[in-house]
Amino acid sequence: MRYKTVSLTLAVILAASSLAIAADPFEAAPASEAPDTFSWSGFYVGANAGYGFGGDGDISSEGQLGPNIANIATGARPGSVDLDRNGILGGGQIGYNWQAGSFVYGLEADISFTDLDDDRNIVTPQINTGLAQGNVFRSELDYLGTVRGRLGYALDRALFYGTAGLAYGRSTMSVDMFAPNGVRQFTGEKTGTNVGYAVGAGVEYAVTSKISLKSEYLYYDLGEEKLNVQAIPGTGVAGGYDSKFNNDGHLFRVGLNYKF
Incomplete structure (x- = not known):
């Protein structure tokens, strides 16, 4: 009797289970959610540091009066001098990016204080006596700022971009020419x-949703600057020289941005 009761109970349980399975089939496991895609859109601020080189290049000088012209022609005064305005720089940037698909475009303004300078003492022979006389050329850039557009292609957290725009900077240029007696x-x-322009390229990588690191190259050109090198009264000379400085250079820098 007990065996029949147990068998009947098991049959009822199995039948109920079959009905439950038929009424409520197994649900498929929920699909895993896709990870959030990083967006470059938004406002950011940051800091940068780097190294600049190659500023000024050839400085050409021309005489204003006959004796000055003769000095340049004979090598008594240098007609061309090469300066390489090298040094470190550091500053900050602010900008905004918009992202459309994989393309990113934006605006960025930055300013860097620099230690870019160079000086050169060129010794030349005096035209009549052949005695050595010094000619000192100097150039320095105190700060450099840019306002540029950026256009890039994003591979998720990596952004490859080109950039171009306005550049400005404060520079000092000087020339001193000495007699053999000093x-x-x-x-x-x-x-x-x-004021001039800047153009370059870079790569930026988002370490987190807020912080990104970048590496960038820029070429800047602030135009040609003409310096009037005048004769000092009472030193036995007259006239002067026009020295033209090419106010340009190259920058490599790294930076960190924080996106809001």
């Missing part, structure tokens, strides 16, 4: 803010 005969100095 007396300064010609001098000229000019300090001012120059």
